[in-house]
């Protein structure tokens with residue numbers, strides 16, 4: 001069910017219930033009034049009968065009826081009965097014209113006056129105690145006029161109810177339609193936006209209502225989507241480009257060697273070595289791309305392992321010494337905690353090793369394997385690890401860009417690399433709630449600093 005229909009239905013429902021309650025109140029008040037008025041009339045009839053009885057003026061029914069017709073309004077099917085009280089018991093004086101049960105008679109004696117209704121007939125009973133003579137008088141009639149009045153009232157109330165409910169439904173539908181027009185406009189515009197026109201935006205109106213807020217929120221979402229979509233596109237084209245380079249070199253080498261058959265063993269060996277290095281480069285890139293693609297699933301909640309950061313420094317340096325045999329990696333501890341467990345962080349060993357290896361590898365690679373220094377400093381706010389090299393350095397304006405995927409600083413392009421490492425380790429560090437900072441001076445060297453907060 002659409003919001004519009006639901007709103008109209010709910011609104012009409014609530015209105016109907018309130019209206020119904022109001023109409024019931026009106027009906028009951030009218031009924032009370034009609035009964036009140038009729039009981040007054042019965043009462044005056046009873047008083048008249050009683051005074052006639054008291055004065056012992058027994059006139060016959062016909063005479064009384066003609067008197068009533070002449071001077072009083074006629075009550076339909078009017079009857080009366082006088083009950084003489086003997087030992088607190090009421091006996092009909094003449095004949096049993098009215099069949100009133102003893103409980104009601106007792107109630108009349110007790111309350112002195114009692115109004116009641118039996119089978120659409122209205123009765124009033126009065127108790128009289130006049131100089132030792134006690135009697136009851138009960139007068140009854142059918143409230144014909146009152147019943148008609150009531151039934152007319154019911155008809156009018158039902159008509160009012162039906163007309164008002166119809167009006168409320170019509171106006172409710174119109175109003176909800178009008179109120180939801182901006183949403184319909186947003187929906188149709190949002191439906192027209194797809195990957196091909198992601199730059200388009202919803203019209204933002206200058207009001208403070210929720211719909212304007214929704215349009216602004218959706219537009220912000222579109223901007224974020226467009227940004228990540230563009231990044232994605234750039235990422236794919238960069239990745240293809242990076243893969244194409246070693247593939248082109250492999251294909252080129254193969255074509256050269258196949259262009260002649262009389263190759264020496266050495267020539268074949270050279271080609272195979274170049275293919276091997278191209279393939280390794282591709283494998284490294286694919287590994288990094290795979291890790292980068294998976295980086296969105298790195299979550300702190302998945303990290304169960306406790307990892308000692310000082311040990312991680314040693315592990316990474318051992319691994320790198322296998323790659324660069326003459327590498328000099330100095331590890332220094334500036335301040336260590338008394339409790340070595342404070343050097344533990346919760347994380348993923350494999351991923352953290354990628355971070356340490358990448359930073360050490362870059363430090364060596366971009367300094368032509370000059371000695372590098374790694375230091376660990378513990379303080380109460382966290383653990384700080386620095387990787388200091390004496391390499392080519394990075395231009396100031398490029399410092400923030402080197403964490404973007406595939407970005408390679410101008411001065412380091414002749415070194416082998418794909419520009420994925422720092423982007424990847426940035427994601428890994430974010431998942432570990434750690435931060436990275438870089439300082440660099442061209443020709444002097446660079447310092448990458450990691451901050452791990454204490455648990």
Ligand code: ADP
Pocket residue numbers: 358362363364366389391392393394402407408409410411412413416417418419420421422423446
């Ligand atoms: P790669 O080294 O494969 O190019 P990275 O993402 O690790 O990719 O680094 C991105 C860029 O940052 C590098 O291309 C290089 O220009 C620059 N860079 C990173 N580390 C250093 C460093 N220690 N010294 C100088 N430049 C660096």
